[in-house]
Amino acid sequence: MIVPPFTGQDVVRAVPGLADEKGFVPVLDTYQSRAYADVYAVGVAAAVDVPWTSAIPVGVPKTGFPTETQAHVAAANIAAAVRGDSPTTHNEFGKIPAVCIMDAGNNGVLILADKMLPPRKFGVMVPGPQSHAAKIMFEKYFLWKARQGYVRLP
Structure with missing residues (x-):
């Protein structure tokens, strides 16, 4: 099987500081962008810290369950932001x-x-x-x- 490298979208890479060199969005455990607090990324779009890469954010394939978990965290935090509250829901990718x-x-x-x-x-x-x-x-x-x-x- 040949699998091409995962690459982010050009539109995401065009925003200064939003994505890493591979086109993935580095995120916190709230799934907010590290650069822009009002931008969220989940699933394959999110760069997460993986221990065996010396904590370098990478885009790793994410199946339905972890992506859904990330989306629930992001949705709860977006709802909090709409209410004027700070993000309260956290879930580190590696612990899902x-x-x-x-x-x-x-x-x-x-x-x-x-x-x-x-x-x-x-x-x-x-x-x-x-x-x-x-x-x-x-x-x-x-x-x-x-x-x-x-x-x-x-």
Whole structure:
């Protein structure tokens, strides 16, 4: 498999001081930009500190669960800003639990860990066709709840 490097968007790189040299937005654990307090970045757009890179902010692939967690933190802090309050919700990327189902055709891997980045107390990878089936079931459930408007269901 060949995976091209992740690069940020030109529009983000055009804002002085907003993005790093790779085009990712360095963020605090509130997911606010380090340069502009009124700019938030989550998911692959956010540069997070990763221990094995000597705390150099990098863009790392982020699956749905950590991106959703980051978005919840950012949304709570945006709501606080609209009310005139300071950001109160924090969640460091490395401490978000790892919950991921990687699908690969008729096979896949279920990944569960107590946090995204090492050192971890718990982590397991379960390969097999059941991961592919779980991904299909999750997709069908997610689309059903979205179409029915059940956004508060897990």
